[in-house]
Amino acid sequence: MKIITLLTDFGSFYPAQMKGVILSKLKVEDVTFVDIAHDIPPQDVRAGAFALLSSVAYFPQGTIHIAVVDPGVGTERLGIVVESGGQFFVGPDNGLLMPAAKSLGQPFAYKIACQLDASNTFHGRDVFAPVAAMVANGQSPSSIGPRVNPKDLSFGSPRRTDKGIETAVIYVDRFGNLILNIRKLPNGCFSLKGVRLRRVRTYAEVKRIEPLITIGSHGFAEIAVNQGNAADAFCLKAGDRIELEEI
Amino acid sequence: MKIITLLTDFGSFYPAQMKGVILSKLKVEDVTFVDIAHDIPPQDVRAGAFALLSSVAYFPQGTIHIAVVDPGVGTERLGIVVESGGQFFVGPDNGLLMPAAKSLGQPFAYKIACQLDASNTFHGRDVFAPVAAMVANGQSPSSIGPRVNPKDLSFGSPRRTDKGIETAVIYVDRFGNLILNIRKLPNGCFSLKGVRLRRVRTYAEVKRIEPLITIGSHGFAEIAVNQGNAADAFCLKAGDRIELEEI
Amino acid sequence: MKIITLLTDFGSFYPAQMKGVILSKLKVEDVTFVDIAHDIPPQDVRAGAFALLSSVAYFPQGTIHIAVVDPGVGTERLGIVVESGGQFFVGPDNGLLMPAAKSLGQPFAYKIACQLDASNTFHGRDVFAPVAAMVANGQSPSSIGPRVNPKDLSFGSPRRTDKGIETAVIYVDRFGNLILNIRKLPNGCFSLKGVRLRRVRTYAEVKRIEPLITIGSHGFAEIAVNQGNAADAFCLKAGDRIELEEI
Numbered sequence: 001m002k003i004i005t006l007l008t009d010f011g012s013f014y015p016a017q018m019k020g021v022i023l024s025k026l027k028v029e030d031v032t033f034v035d036i037a038h039d040i041p042p043q044d045v046r047a048g049a050f051a052l053l054s055s056v057a058y059f060p061q062g063t064i065h066i067a068v069v070d071p072g073v074g075t076e077r078l079g080i081v082v083e084s085g086g087q088f089f090v091g092p093d094n095g096l097l098m099p100a101a102k103s104l105g106q107p108f109a110y111k112i113a114c115q116l117d118a119s120n121t122f123h124g125r126d127v128f129a130p131v132a133a134m135v136a137n138g139q140s141p142s143s144i145g146p147r148v149n150p151k152d153l154s155f156g157s158p159r160r161t162d163k164g165i166e167t168a169v170i171y172v173d174r175f176g177n178l179i180l181n182i183r184k185l186p187n188g189c190f191s192l193k194g195v196r197l198r199r200v201r202t203y204a205e206v207k208r209i210e211p212l213i214t215i216g217s218h219g220f221a222e223i224a225v226n227q228g229n230a231a232d233a234f235c236l237k238a239g240d241r242i243e244l245e246e247i
Numbered sequence: 248m249k250i251i252t253l254l255t256d257f258g259s260f261y262p263a264q265m266k267g268v269i270l271s272k273l274k275v276e277d278v279t280f281v282d283i284a285h286d287i288p289p290q291d292v293r294a295g296a297f298a299l300l301s302s303v304a305y306f307p308q309g310t311i312h313i314a315v316v317d318p319g320v321g322t323e324r325l326g327i328v329v330e331s332g333g334q335f336f337v338g339p340d341n342g343l344l345m346p347a348a349k350s351l352g353q354p355f356a357y358k359i360a361c362q363l364d365a366s367n368t369f370h371g372r373d374v375f376a377p378v379a380a381m382v383a384n385g386q387s388p389s390s391i392g393p394r395v396n397p398k399d400l401s402f403g404s405p406r407r408t409d410k411g412i413e414t415a416v417i418y419v420d421r422f423g424n425l426i427l428n429i430r431k432l433p434n435g436c437f438s439l440k441g442v443r444l445r446r447v448r449t450y451a452e453v454k455r456i457e458p459l460i461t462i463g464s465h466g467f468a469e470i471a472v473n474q475g476n477a478a479d480a481f482c483l484k485a486g487d488r489i490e491l492e493e494i
Numbered sequence: 495m496k497i498i499t500l501l502t503d504f505g506s507f508y509p510a511q512m513k514g515v516i517l518s519k520l521k522v523e524d525v526t527f528v529d530i531a532h533d534i535p536p537q538d539v540r541a542g543a544f545a546l547l548s549s550v551a552y553f554p555q556g557t558i559h560i561a562v563v564d565p566g567v568g569t570e571r572l573g574i575v576v577e578s579g580g581q582f583f584v585g586p587d588n589g590l591l592m593p594a595a596k597s598l599g600q601p602f603a604y605k606i607a608c609q610l611d612a613s614n615t616f617h618g619r620d621v622f623a624p625v626a627a628m629v630a631n632g633q634s635p636s637s638i639g640p641r642v643n644p645k646d647l648s649f650g651s652p653r654r655t656d657k658g659i660e661t662a663v664i665y666v667d668r669f670g671n672l673i674l675n676i677r678k679l680p681n682g683c684f685s686l687k688g689v690r691l692r693r694v695r696t697y698a699e700v701k702r703i704e705p706l707i708t709i710g711s712h713g714f715a716e717i718a719v720n721q722g723n724a725a726d727a728f729c730l731k732a733g734d735r736i737e738l739e740e741i
Contacts, residue, residue: 001277003270005263011668012531013545014711016499019528020552023497030277030495030524034266037259042669043721051260058267058372071721074696120696122711125552174258175289202321202367217261217369227290227318248524250517252510277524281513284506298507305514305619421505422536449568449614464508464616474537474565 001030002136003059007052007067008124009040017122018066018129025133036065043071045096047238049153050171050179052100054218061086066132067096068124079112079127080150081141088141090132092123095153113145155181164190164246170220172238176229180242182221185213190244193234197223197244213244248277249383250306254299254314255371256287264369265313265376272380283312290318292343294485296400297418297426299347301465308333313379314343315371326359326374327397328388335388337379339370342400360392402428411437411493417467419485423476427489429468432460437491440481444470444491460491495524496630497553501546501561502618503534511616512560512623519627530559537565539590541732543647544665544673546594548712555580560626561590562618573606573621574644575635582635584626586617589647607639649675658684658740664714666732670723674736676715679707684738687728691717691738707738 004022006015015038022031036055040048048069056065070092078093085104089097093109101107112131131144158167158181165186171179190197190213197213198206203226206212211230216222223230231237251269253262262285269278283302287295295316303312317324317339325340332351336344340356348354359378378391405414405428412433418426437444437460444460445453453459456475463469470477478484498516500509509532516525530549534542542563550559564571564586572587579598583591587603595601606625625638652661652675659680665673684691684707691707692700700706703722710716717724725731 005267007260009668012529012533013501013549014667016528016530016549017552020499020549020554020557023526023528023557024552024554031526032270032278032280033526033528034263034270034280035259036263039259042723055260055263055267058264058271060267060271063267063270072698074698121708125711173261174256204319204321214368217372229289252514254507279517279525279527281510281517281527282506283510286506302507302510302514305511305518307514307518310514310517420508421503451566451568461615464619476536 001032002028003032003034003063004132004136005034005036005059005063005065007036007040007048007065008038009042009044009048009069010038010124012038014122014124017125021125021129022133022136025130027137031136040069041238043069044238045069045071045094046153046155047171049096049099050155052097053103056087056100056104059087064088064090064132064135065100066124066128067091068128069096070094070123073123074120078148079123079131080109080148081112081131081135081144082107082109082150083141084108088135090128090135093151095151098150098152099155108141109148109150110141111145111148158182161243163243165244167242167244169236169238169240169242172231175224176231177216178223178230178234178236179216179218180221180223183219185215185221189247191247192223192242192244196247248279249275250279250281250310251379251383252281252283252306252310252312254283254287254295254312255285256289256291256295256316257285257371259285261369261371264372268372268376269380269383272377274384278383287316288485290316291485292316292318292341292400293402294418296343296346297402299344300350303334303347303351306334311335311337311379311382312347313371313375314338315375316343317341317370320370321367325395326370326378327356327395328359328378328382328391329354329356329397330388331355335382337375337382340398342398345397345399346402355388356395356397357388358392358395405429408490410490412491414489414491416483416485416487416489419478422471423478424463425470425477425481425483426463426465427468427470430466432462432468436494438494439470439489439491443494495526496522497526497528497557498626498630499528499530499553499557499559501530501534501542501559502532503536503538503542503563504532504618506532508616508618511619515619515623516627516630519624521631525630534563535732537563538732539563539565539588540647540649541665543590543593544649546591547597550581550594550598553581558582558584558626558629559594560618560622561585562622563590564588564617567617568614572642573617573625574603574642575606575625575629575638576601576603576644577635578602582629584622584629587645589645592644592646593649602635603642603644604635605639605642652676655737657737659738661736661738663730663732663734663736666725669718670725671710672717672724672728672730673710673712674715674717677713679709679715683741685741686717686736686738690741
């Protein structure tokens with residue numbers, strides 16, 4: 001059984017076209033599609049990279065991930081296939097794939113050099129889906145094109161300030177939890193916009209509607225409001241920079 | 248072929264992690280995932296229980312349902328596996344699973360006692376997904392832990408009032424239809440907030456934008472506005488209590 | 495392997511009931527479900543027809559498409575099975591299926607005449623899902639009921655005006671791109687509401703936040719704002735009529 005995941009900012013019906021293309025070209029008998037997300041904020045490569053990074057460790061070897069958040073479609077940006085830790089990644093060479101690929105081991109990236117009859121606006125369907133089918137059919141990534149140095153992407157680093165830590169919101173999940181570019185929270189207590197954040201291991205340690213900070217299930221620091229919505233409460237969204245004040 | 252359904256309030260990308268875990272641990276060759284819903288209102292256990300209850304009767308024997316709407320994650324609340332009518336349920340012991348399980352027959356519930364390396368915030372991925380994979384691999388629920396009395400959940404009962412019936416909205420679907428905790432509508436005509444509800448068997452019996460009450464396809468009474476949105480029209484949401492006035 | 499796609503305006507949890515019914519009735523061992531869209535604007539048959547039309551060319555022969563956008567459920571409107579170009583369509587006879595079916599070849603339509611125990615509000619689950627399972631099990635569409643002339647649906651035609659072209663928005667995708675009922679854009683330059691639309695082959699030809707018009711990946715003209723949202727910028731939605739002014 002081949003497992004193929006899809007992550008895009010396409011919403012509905014475009015991802016189905018990609019699946020149709022793969023199913024039309026697949027020679028193996030059996031495929032399981034897993035939709036990681038199709039509601040990445042439009043063209044937010046960093047949010048897409050975070051969602052992919054959070055997910056790939058849970059998939060078995062041989063899984064093929066197609067990810068398309070692609071503001072540069074139609075430009076000179078390359079398409080790439082990346083192999084890392086026994087899993088495969090197909091998508092634009094804009095950094096989207098790399099945090100996930102690097103989390104699994106040493107990534108090897110190959111330029112998609114084969115001639116494909118591509119539209120100018122939908123490489124997910126016309127380039128990446130056919131290439132994913134090739135990989136699913138057993139073709140080695142190195143046969144698809146020459147080795148390249150892929151573009152990397154950084155979630156940025158938190159920065160020490162006079163008052164505490166400057167950090168960025170990289171993702172807002174459905175609960176309104178604010179996921180930060182911090183993997184190790186320094187000792188101490190923090191407030192955000194003057195509101196104390198209880199530092200906890202689990203949401204249930206705080207009262208209803210009490211703000212908290214914790215290391216989330218994805219390994220990044222996360223600001224949440226227990227049974228509430230931190231993004232609403234603090235008026236924040238993906239991409240915003242914030243200052244955690246030490247108290 | 249194993250059928251595994253998922254119902255959560257997670258939105259996107261967390262459910263894919265659960266599927267990845269299941270696919271990594273599955274020994275059977277073939278699985279079909281069916282997403283029941285991932286847009287349950289955050290932490291609304293009752294709405295989740297309704298969506299699960301409405302769905303399970305349509306699935307074949309042997310289906311495994313993982314459901315996670317879990318405001319108590321990280322507390323002492325148990326995780327359980329429930330067997331009923333030849334189907335299986337995995338999730339938190341907060342009542343979420345029980346209306347569905349009871350609708351299929353006499354449920355038998357077992358505490359998830361096995362040691363799992365769980366995060367404090369995401370038991371869907373770290374506890375329930377591995378247990379669902381165990382069940383899919385043929386392990387009997389009774390081998391997973393001791394038998395327990397699971398927590399039940401009630402949708403509440405409609406109550407006779409001077410003027411009519413007090414009832415609660417348990418779910419609002421995508422059309423804005425208001426699903427009530429009434430399974431058998433008493434004879435008579437009803438109005439809501441002064442607006443007459445036409446009592447019909449099918450939406451098409453009323454004119455465009457005319458309010459109606461009917462027994463929905465799920466077996467519960469449902470207030471709708473034909474080709475309109477009753478939740479918007481009456482300013483109501485899941486959890487609201489309303490009075491149907493007899494006219 | 496059988497491929498079954500689903501397209502509805504149901505949002506969540508109702509489509510899962512349809513899949514459960516199909517899985518319960520299926521005799522073939524293996525099925526792959528592909529969700530085309532469940533977020534079609536409620537009861538917008540034209541938008542559903544567009545999404546289906548855009549998708550079917552990418553699926554292999556033998557694919558079965560169930561599509562349900564069905565404001566007439568419970569009325570006399572027929573249910574039909576359509577065969578065209580080696581693919582199958584199941585749904586209401588309201589035009590929803592026909593642009594897609596006609597795009598694949600000469601369609602043959604059959605009335606769903608078999609007695610099914612149908613609810614009055616949910617034929618997707620009670621009529622179309624069982625019929626799709628019959629077709630997946632190898633039953634020929636012509637055995638399901640007598641041949642009929644299905645209702646057609648038109649996206650309308652653009653109309654020459656004094657100033658340019660009157661056209662209609664048939665779909666708004668997740669990026670806010672406005673998809674028009676124009677398949678061949680006449681020569682010339684156009685503006686919309688006084689704003690010049692750059693005529694391009696790919697979004698990347700324009701600057702950030704610059705409005706453009708192009709032939710989209712679906713073959714229809716599309717107004718977009720590069721890295722922005724044209725529906726918001728021009729205050730337009732599916733169904734709106736607009737005038738493209740020649741400049």
